[in-house]
Amino acid sequence: MKAKRIVTLLLVLSMLLSMVFVSNAAYLDPAPTPRLIENAEIAEKLALEGMILLENNGALPISGKSVALFGVGAARTYRGGSGSGDPWNGGLSGGGDPRSNQNPRWNVNIYDAFKKAGYTVTNADYMEDLGARFDKQFGETMGGMDAFRYPEDELTEAQVAEAAEGTDTAIFVIARNAGEGSDRSQTPQNFNVRINGPDQPAVRIEVGDYNLLPKEIENLKLVGAAFENVIVVINCGGQIDTKFFHEIPGLDSLIFMGQAGQEGGAALVKLLSGEVNFSGKTINTWAKNYSDYPAAETFANNDGRGQDERYVEGIYVGYRYFDTAGITPAYPFGYGLSYTDFDIQVLDVQADEETVSVKVKVENTGDYAGKEVVQVYYSAPDGEGGDRPYQTEKPYQELIVYGKTSLLEPGESQVLTLSYNTCDMAYYNEKDEGYALDPGDYILRVGNSSRNTHVAAVLRLEAKVITEKLKNLMHTDWRILEEREPVWSKAEKGWVPYTYEGESQEIMNAKVIDLNASQIETRTHNYSYMDQKVTTYTTDPDYEPETRGYQEMSRNPAAGQDGTLGFTGAMVSYEEEVVVVPKEDITLLDVYKGEKTLEQLVAQMSTYELATLNCGSGWGVWDEHAPIISPNYHSIPGCAAETTRELEDKYGIPFYIVNDGPGGLRVRHKFEATDVTTGEKVTVYNYSTAWPVSIVRAATWNLELLNEFGYAYGKEMEDMGISILLGTSLNIHRDPLCGRNFEYYSEDPRVAGYTVSAITKGLQATPGIGACLKHYAANNQETRRGGGNSVMTERTAREIYLKGFEIAVKSAQPMNIMTSYNLINNIPTADDYNLLVNITRDEWGFEGNIMTDWGGGNSTPAKSMHAGNDFITPGGPAQVRRIMQFVEILPPKFKENGEIDTYLNISASGITKAFDWGGTSLNANGTNIVRAPLGEDYTATLGDEVAGGYHEILVNGERILRSARFSSFRGSKEDAINGGITMSNLQYLTTQYASIEEGGKAILYKCNDYNTSINICRGDLQKSAIANLKVLMQTLGAKKYFAGNSYVNVTPWADSFDLRSYYSVTIEDYEGSEKAVITSPSSVRPAATFEVGVGINNLNQEVYAQDIILTYDADVFEYVSAAGANDNIKILKEDTSTAGKVRLIAANIGGLSETSNKVFDVIFKVKNGVNNTTGSIAITSAKLGVAPEGTVIEAALDSKSILIRDSHPGTDKSALIAAINNAQSLYDASEAGTEPGQYPQEAKDTLYTAINEAKAVRNDSSATQSQIDNAVIALNNAVDIFKASVIKSADLNNDGIIDVGDLAIVAYHYGKDSESTDWDEAKIADMNNDNLIDIADLAYIALRIQE
Secondary structure, eight states, rough: HHHHHHHHHHHHHHHHHHHHHHHHOOBBSSSHHHHHEEEEEHHHHHHHHOOOEESSSSSSOOOSSSEEEEHHHSSOOSSOOOOTTTOOOSSSTOOOGGGGGGGGTTTOOHHHHHHHHTEEEHHHHHHHHHHHHHHHHHHHOOOTOOHHHHHHHOOOHHHHHHHHOSSSEEEEEEEEETTTOOOOOOEEEEEEEEEEOTTOOOOEEEEEEOOOHHHHHOOOOOOOOOOEEEEEEESSSSSSOTHHHHHSSTTOOOOOOOOOGGGGHHHHHHHHSSSSSOOOOOOOOOOOOGGGSSTTTSTTTTTSSEEEEEOOTTTTOOOOHHHHHHHOOOOOOTOBOOOOOOEEEEEEEOOOOEEEEEEEEEOOOSSOOBBEEHHHHHHEEOOOOOGGGGGGGOOSSOOOOEOOOOOOTTTEEEEEEEEEEEGGGGGEETTTTEEEEEEEEEEEEESSTTTTTEEEEEEEEEEEEEEEEEOOOOOHHHHHHEEEEEEEOEEEETTOOOOOHHHHHHHHHOOOOOGGGGGGOOEOOOOSSSSEEEEEEEEETOOOOOEEEEEEEEEEEEEESSSSSSEEEEEEEEEEEEEEEOOOOOOOOHHHTSSSHHHHHHTTTTHHHHHHTTBBBSSSSSTTOOOOOEEEOOOOOOOOOOOTTTTTHHOOOOOOOOETTTOOOOSSSSSEEEEEETTOOEEOOOOOOOOHHHHHHHHOHHHHHHHHHHHHHHHHHHHHOOOEEEOOOOBSSSSTOOTGGGSSBBHHHHHHHHHHHHHHHHHHSSOOEEEEEEEETOOOOOOTTTTTEEOOOHHHHHIIIHHHHHHHHHOOOEEEEESSSEEEEEEGGOOOHHIIIIIIIIITTOOOOOOOTOOTTTHHHHHHHTTTTTTTSBBOOOHHHHHHHTSSOOOBOOOOOBOOEEEEETTTTTEEEEEEEOOBBBTTTOOOOEEEEOOTTEEEEEEEEEEOEEEEEEEETTOOOEEEEEBBSSOHHHIIIIIISSSEEEEETTTTTEEOOTTTSSEEEEOOOOOEEOOHHHHHHHHHHHHHHHHHTBBBHHHHHTTTTTTOOOOOOGSSSSOOOEEEEEEEESSSSOOOEEOOOSSOTOOOOEEEEEEEESSOOOEEEEEEEEEOOOEEEEEEEEEEETTTEEEEEEEOOSSEEEEEEEEEEEEEEEEEEEEEEEEEEEEETTTSSSEEEEEEEEEEEEETTTTTOOOOOEEEEEEEEOOOOOOOHHHHHHHHHHHOOOHHHOOOOOOSSSSSSSHHHHHHHHHHHHHHHHHOOOOOHHHHHHHHHHHHHHHHHHHHHHHOSSSOOSSSSHHHHHHHHHHHHTTBBBBSHHHHGGGGGGGTTTSBBBBHHHHHHTTOOOO
């Protein structure tokens, strides 16, 4: 019985441990987890494909293994921008740890990466010193959202000359940092920092930004003169001025590294060395001069007016402007060099009224393997009939679709077929209120940048077509927008567009495809919510509907007091409809079951409960300052927010956690937590992946890789227990000085939209995980971001600043959208009904919920909820009360002694208190008299006279508070309540603010009037609550809460919706010449044996023999055997003398001449212990013997990458892998025998069997999650039993001999078991670890007593 009970207890313990790992793993080991190791590989792939080679005069790839490094960014590389987009930010909700940059587990810094790669850095001592100085200042000044910067040194000739003694190659890094809260600057920026220590006077430092500092110029001149090869690396979150590169002698290569995340340093070294080829392309136009950018004169404070930002450039943003205005850029949009050359040839163009398809052949004509991006643009004809010229003008060209090749070896070709919807060439016509195709020629252009395209075809439309009939919903009065300058028109500006030699001839000679306008359908959108009517669900049959409304800032202009144009208020008025439902006890599970509706559920809720449901719980997570771990939960300090936990008991509504952000999960990496099962403090490690920033990811132009990144990111969220990612961010790069451009994607809305769509689809493929698009919309500067007004035309908004969001919503259906702080056309985005309801939900079909940004900017929560903004962040009790007062009269709450009551509130600085004045506030001149009744045992009287002739108001002879200042407390709520929060500046109640009711049983407070200017209904709160619950029901929070419940099926969010396809790209190998090909599985399981086919395709002659060399990753695979694909193929020589290489020479009886010929079946095996990695198998030589001529031809080559991984989307084997690794390590370290510390051979054999059984589940790609989880439980149980079998020493008294003294100890404790009160002392005598001291333990000692 005892033994059986032990097994049962171990099984339960194993199950709990498994729950911890699977549901929300609390990692007590700092070593990287399998997930983080895998995600680091993806982070490096993104960095490798996202860095851009801008210039190369032969210095790259670098030769030799010795380099000199210069610049702060070489020693301490910026891996990302600052603020909420920085996953290792040390401020903001306590998230992250910025000093994690120096953790050797990552490869952030360029200097460290060169050392790891085996390079000699000739000025290593200088790099070490520079890094130490950086770290010192960083540790003393970093905090919050600071964009940390460190000044560059002034180099000396001697210093540079010394570094040049051991190498001819120098790498100079220009580092820039920026982020949330402030924009960048053209000119140098100055900061006061305590560089010599926190107690020392501040020192004024100067750092460069868009332009280089004079000392940076001088440093570059010194380096350029001293080294034969000088490579300049730009480590920045956006563009800088690059004129220096052509002005300073001796500079050879220029790379835009961007801010490439945790693996950025290692990726750069691989690119510079030529181990990997560059394939990134610019996602913005790089101007020769900052003044060339279209918004340069007016951006932010450039014109001294940062509040009202007039987007007078309209649609002419980025390359649309440069190409249309004929301005030559330094580096065009879509541009990037490679170590190899590519030839792009259009094979065919097909088009009809629905689809356009372009077939393109890409051939690698150079000497290095590489990837190329094919870009398809269209030039649309100008239209007629607008009220203003700009309304029907078109830019020179617009990107419509793109695709990236696979890795092409020299001489190898691929064919890309790129297709898009014909109607997506339509523009927004404000006069027609819809999207239109004007008559004329639509010129298709194909190339590898906006300035390297050629005409592929002409599509000719004979008549105008309205493709989608909508309504103008973002109006701007012209007197407002054009108060300073008219909206730009190319005709009025007299621009001469970009052209190139032969363009007109190409257009004349191009294939013409006629499109029939009558065959293009006009879709008229019928709006459902224009009347703004709201339905209130109630259990009160006497509830009376009202006409509701509020005043908002209108777009109608009026003369301001200073003679400038301003805005007047307008009234929003709408009807309330009432639906009465029964009063019932309903839980969320009833809705899952289909027995009740969400409408019925919210009808049961009070105004307080609805407001609480529609708010976050406050800044951070509820246990931010008092972390815990338990068997099925652990705190995640540093997360941005969570939904309420208050409705769990009554309604069965769980909570879920949301978190930043665009660059990685912003969580605290290491913290002390209380283990609730033991009460002990433990150290928890919660590391996250720091991905390359958005501009680097977008610069890959690789939508397949971005989808893979999204999936990996979602799995990391699942591991950590986070449901919603507050990203991705896709505001447009209107100007390079925007401080947050690093976390946005492009100047082009299609690049932004396609990129975010690919990422969102990958991220949301994991059930319970959602993406939140932000910042919606036109959040294009940080200057006055809390209330700046983006003023623009309807066309500008729809074609540029809303388009990326539209693409992502329609094609990926994100779970959430976050509104922005700014106003658009003088209405806060969170309060804009047209933007959120009529456009986003009605036109686009958005099905998720919409949330404010933290604090909401200038929005008003009550207006926001009516306007379709469902969730108020960060929320908290104060925000709940603010919402309630606009729905009903919300009186103050008083204590029994008549004193104003308090409530807890959670802020960024911790837990604090606030006085609960409800919908009013105390005012000595207030006319709203609020009565505070006193309890039975309390009486109010007048006290002493105070200043002003007033008297104190006493209750039972004691003063009572009217106001005070409360401290913030970082700890648990319980500790906060029990003295953690202190008060200061105490102000007591006097007759200035209140009076005593006759009889002394009530205090009459003088207060401000209750709100009447904003009057929304409970239906507005219910509408938001329903949207929030729809999302909540499909989150990871719900999945964990209802685990095991058959009624609850959390599936990938977007699976329930029809998604629109904007493009398709297919890639095929070019079938134009002989090619040796490999066929293989894309993924195999660890330790698996698998077959690889070798074939010869596209034969134009008869082949009778072949000499083929296969190479493979010898660390990953083992070669097993090879055989001819049929009896006529005879392998005559099989050479495996070199590891990682096999040579097969064979004769073909009868010859080969077909288009597709399989010649060999080759068997490989995955090496033992290899998992979660990728290995390659390649044909590196293929010589074909042709008869009867006897000539030899060489075929094109092929390679395949094979993923070794035991899990597939839908299951998570990370816990099983960890359990196997743990068990295997234990097995390997243990020794069989009969001596103390050894294990019985039988126990080792049993553990070995359990490990192999677990591995079988790991290797089974069809294993269900239940089977995986059970395997974890079984293996952990076996491990615990094995640990208990260890042979103990019989020398209990440690005197060096085994005698009756030891036997006496066992006899003393005889009969005790694990439930005995002194078991900790007695268990030394439990020799067989069965939790009972009995005859077996006595015998164990007696048998070992020596003569």
